[in-house]
Amino acid sequence: MKVLCGRYWQPLEASFAICPPIDVKPYQNLFGPSFRFNAGETAFCFAAQWLDSEIIGADPELQRVLLRGIGETGKRNLRNEVRGVLAGMMGREPINQVEVASTFGLSKRTLHRRLAALGTHFQDILDEGCEMACQPLGNTSLPLAQIALMVGYSEVSAFTRSFKRRLGCGPGAWRASRAS
Numbered sequence: 001m002k003v004l005c006g007r008y009w010q011p012l013e014a015s016f017a018i019c020p021p022i023d024v025k026p027y028q029n030l031f032g033p034s035f036r037f038n039a040g041e042t043a044f045c046f047a048a049q050w051l052d053s054e055i056i057g058a059d060p061e062l063q064r065v066l067l068r069g070i071g072e073t074g075k076r077n078l079r080n081e082v083r084g085v086l087a088g089m090m091g092r093e094p095i096n097q098v099e100v101a102s103t104f105g106l107s108k109r110t111l112h113r114r115l116a117a118l119g120t121h122f123q124d125i126l127d128e129g130c131e132m133a134c135q136p137l138g139n140t141s142l143p144l145a146q147i148a149l150m151v152g153y154s155e156v157s158a159f160t161r162s163f164k165r166r167l168g169c170g171p172g173a174w175r176a177s178r179a180s
Contacts, residue, residue, distance in 0.1 A: 005053045011046045015039035018139040038140045079118055082125050087132060095152030097122050126152050130163045137171055138178045144171055
């Protein structure tokens with residue numbers, strides 16, 4: 001952000017989805033006094049005025065070319081888009097298929113049919129969320145129940161079964177193996 005907005009950019013708050021390091025002084029020097037660790041997600045809050053800042057080194061011609069290229073990408077990859085929505089929801093709110101479907105302006109049933117046409121199901125993509133859980137499992141001390149909710153499971157037992165199926169061991173064992 002300092003590269004984009006200039007050296008005077010300063011967050012109002014910085015949160016990190018990692019355990020606190022032994023020395024937090026570099027974080028204080030870079031982000032000021034308002035930062036925290038063991039957060040559900042890594043994020044920066046900053047004043048809205050920074051959204052109007054001119055981006056240093058911006059190239060309007062490159063932007064035009066890139067936007068045209070994005071428009072020409074053709075067919076959407078719904079599976080990847082659902083995966084992206086799930087990743088964005090992680091740590092903010094409990095994940096459910098109705099909420100995900102509504103982000104695409106679809107009903108739950110229509111999302112189900114479109115994913116089935118691609119040879120997948122919502123639960124398959126949600127199970128991939130177990131891999132998204134590795135980051136907070138390995139880098140924070142958040143309880144398993146909270147991490148399970150972050151990646152879309154209302155029950156720790158369902159999360160544990162899915163995690164074992166995808167990664168070969170339970171989340172607690174996975175976390176313990178990374179700690180040692």
